[in-house]
Amino acid sequence: MNNKKVTVVQCNDIHLADKSPASRKTSYSKEVFDKVRTVVEIAHAIEADGILLAGDIFHNPRKISHFSVNTFIEIFKSFSKQIFIVPGNHDISAKVPFDHAAIATIGSLDNVTILRDGRVHKPFDDKAWFTIAGLEWTYSEDENHYTNLLENIEQKVSLLGMHAPILDEEAKFWTLRRNVISSTDRAHCVAYGHLHSQAPIATIGNTVFSNPGALTRSSINEKNNIPSIAVLDFYDNNTCEVEYVSVNHLPAEDVFYLEYAISVKEAKSAVKSFISSLESATVQSVDGEGLMSAIEQVCDDKEVVDLARDIFRKLD
Numbered sequence: 404m405n406n407k408k409v410t411v412v413q414c415n416d417i418h419l420a421d422k423s424p425a426s427r428k429t430s431y432s433k434e435v436f437d438k439v440r441t442v443v444e445i446a447h448a449i450e451a452d453g454i455l456l457a458g459d460i461f462h463n464p465r466k467i468s469h470f471s472v473n474t475f476i477e478i479f480k481s482f483s484k485q486i487f488i489v490p491g492n493h494d495i496s497a498k499v500p501f502d503h504a505a506i507a508t509i510g511s512l513d514n515v516t517i518l519r520d521g522r523v524h525k526p527f528d529d530k531a532w533f534t535i536a537g538l539e540w541t542y543s544e545d546e547n548h549y550t551n552l553l554e555n556i557e558q559k560v561s562l563l564g565m566h567a568p569i570l571d572e573e574a575k576f577w578t579l580r581r582n583v584i585s586s587t588d589r590a591h592c593v594a595y596g597h598l599h600s601q602a603p604i605a606t607i608g609n610t611v612f613s614n615p616g617a618l619t620r621s622s623i624n625e626k627n628n629i630p631s632i633a634v635l636d637f638y639d640n641n642t643c644e645v646e647y648v649s650v651n652h653l654p655a656e657d658v659f660y661l662e663y664a665i666s667v668k669e670a671k672s673a674v675k676s677f678i679s680s681l682e683s684a685t686v687q688s689v690d691g692e693g694l695m696s697a698i699e700q701v702c703d704d705k706e707v708v709d710l711a712r713d714i715f716r717k718l719d
């Protein structure tokens with residue numbers, strides 16, 4: 404037994420759901436179960452001390468079957484070491500508070516610890532130098548809010564799990580920059596989830612950041628993602644090393660109806676632009692004739708105009 408090293412396998416954004424997206428050829432939940440079983444096998448094979456699930460285990464906490472939750476319970480029970488979970492935005496909802504969410508049921512297992520509120524844990528008696536904490540999802544869009552949460556962590560920890568929109572580039576949504584986190588110097592390693600694209604492993608200040616990307620492809624938009632985990636090695640001299648490892652997966656064309664999904668997307672955007680073009684039309688009166696003249700003004704597709712005329716004739 405090497406008391407000078409702790410290995411934790413990180414995975415995030417599993418997004419377990421009972422129903423497969425329409426664009427999928429294969430069962431989504433079966434893929435999720437297989438992936439999570441594989442993560443447990445990898446963790447056993449490399450003799451990891453624990454697995455960190457950095458948020459969004461479930462896709463919708465209101466729509467998850469007992470079967471799916473219990474399948475996860477069986478998989479997690481089969482891991483003889485510790486499992487740490489940071490709650491993500493998809494694990495809870497206004498209608499399913501934490502105590503009633505499936506994640507709390509998972510959290511009640513003997514080998515599972517839910518990491519919340521930055522509380523510091525020392526999970527390994529023989530490696531007491533290793534400390535872990537977690538900051539779960541919050542709805543804040545305020546850097547100071549996060550700085551306060553981080554500063555309230557009572558000591559600098561080896562590993563901090565987070566579920567937050569951590570990104571340095573400009574985006575359409577609010578993001579938390581990595582240098583804001585590293586400036587508080589509260590963790591040697593921040594392992595986070597939420598954004599499903601893999602982020603490059605980077606050391607900013609004294610902190611190493613790890614997000615291997617979503618473990619599963621829950622939507623056709625993620626067809627090019629490579630399901631991956633991170634292997635986090637911690638040493639008792641306060642150094643850590645991060646490596647991403649891809650998990651066995653089928654090629655995108657075997658998982659998704661790529662052409663079908665593209666044609667649905669195109670049809671949706673055609674309908675959307677047609678409807679928004681109606682806003683620029685002058686509607687004389689809100690009867691079939693008024694709407695028909697509006698459609699003739701904006702629609703240059705004769706087939707669509709004829710179809711609309713037929714429909715209105717039947718309505719009259």
Ligand SMILES: [Mn+2]
Pocket residue numbers: 458459491492493566596597598
């Ligand atoms: Mn999320």
